[in-house]
Amino acid sequence: MDLRAWCAALCAATVGLVGCGGDSGTSNTGGSPTGSNSGGGQEGGPFGQGGSDFGEGVGSGSGSGSPTGGAGGNGANRKGCEHVDVVFALDNSSSMDEEKASMRDVVFPAFAQALLNIDGILDFRAAVLDACPLPANFHTRGAAGECSFQSGKAWMESTSTDLTREFQCVADLYADDVQCTGDSDDEQPASAVAAALEPPFSTEENAGFVRNDALLVVVAITDEDEQPIPRQRPQQIHDRLVAVKGDAKNVVFLGIAGKRECAGAYGDAEEADAMQELVNSFAADGRGFFWDLCEGHLEDGLTNAFAAIEEACVEFEPTVN
Template identity: 65%
Template sequence: MARCPKEKEYSMDLRAWCAALCAGMMGLAGCGGDPGSGQDIGSPGASGGGFTGGGASGQGGDTFGGQGGGILGAGVGGANGGIGSHGEGSTGCEHIDVVFAVDNSRSMHEEKEALRGIVFPAFAQALLDIEGLTDFRAAVLDACPLPANFHARGASTEDCSFQSGKPWMDSSSTDITGEFGCAADIYSGDAQCSGEDDDEQPVSAIAASLEAPFSTGDNAGFLRQDALLVVVAITDEDEQPVPSQPPQALHDRIVAAKGDARNVVFLGIGGRSACEGAYGSAEQANTLQAIADTFTADERGFFWDLCEGRLEDGLTNALTAIRGACTEFVPVPN
């Protein structure tokens, strides 16, 4: 496990951040929109070092390397600029299923604080603001795949009281941000991992959650045939599959749940290098980056550098990819 995290007070006015987020979304219609213009809200900075996907990040760039775009827009040169509304021959998506797996080791204290207080609630609101989206549902689990049941409680509470009545959150909830905050207090009291690095398998945990026996047990009914699947794996170490599996095998397990790689968006959040970053120490996440790379052929795989901090940027910038995937989504028949 990563040692001696550097303490850092993580502070942000959530209301102000949400206001900036909403401002960045003004003028966008449908899944995707006209290229953005003006200031880059929450960009990775001059080095462009935070978020990478189908193209390298440029100076002051958006998710896909364009310049001058907002956090949800595609600036000049951005690969996904001007997607517009659903194209001919594509049904588009109206539903999104999101699965988060978070490393729950002690070195993740700062990251979990940020997720609970700022990132998850703001991400939920940003999803609700996507035009054309009817609903979303979201599930959370820790990074131990035994068991890979979605969590309906947090570490400090017996029950998150999801209004869905299921072990996942539904956008119809009147307290969706509160539910996200509760779930971000990651519970792993039922984990059967030893704690010797086998509890740091967020991608393996996601894959297992979408397979039998978990997909036919407590998680049954979560995945919808007509929904885009978004998976987010977060760790300050690296994916360490037990037993060992190559990145492509983990890719294939997740895609098998949807039948088509184009209907999956993958976001890995970890250290691009070993560092003492905004949330303390992080190890280089080579395997997690390699897994993200397996999704890039369809422009569905992305990696956010934990060393850069600002987890909220990693998740909100991923919305650009989600919007793009929505325009191309076509349900795969059973």
């Protein structure tokens, strides 16, 4: 079962869920600068079918062999990733309510299952923050209160028995500590992730999140554009994220924004030129993927991004401090 089919099943079981279904364009028009497409047309898809949200599936793979090349074992000389660190940065403007609802209630549970069904991946951790880098600490509470992650950390672990609830809690973003003015300085999700993974946040509030032996996956979502303050070129943001892992091939970047100005499935979106340029800077290494909000179907965007994640896992080489 591919990601879109999984999401459809969850949608059918969820009454009144925002962001499910609808005629919002075909799944392949979001466009991949990598030239890859691992969507529903891929034999087998990234999903197995399990009895629980995060249990072991009865099948996985892309129909073209093991995405990690069968790599196993431990140590710095092993090639292939067994661990994934994922950071979600969500624009918290009111115009993003439908996108956040879709991510929170449908897309993330499916994304989590798909990650664990990639051959060779043993676990992942996931952190969430908004699109304001002031502060750039990972969120541990949502609008309704503390999320009480089972990990006891500032992030969620795939071993949690309550992972869906944890993500649903934290993705209902808490914003009372935000120091941005709201005058476009809260529209910089990729910059916020970079700040979160750099000192002082990487050595204080978010300390311990990044693992040497884990692939880093960044998911940045906005219905406007990446607008870093102070102003930075997309290549500079790319370089900041790559510096976290030391090699561009150890970072996968998924940018979700408007390919053009539109009134799309999730409401209005602006043309996101900077976000597209940032994605293209990662696409040069086969690690960038852009999904057009105008087309809707966020589940399709994440399905297609799995091609980049699987390729990155094949080539990943753990580092040792």
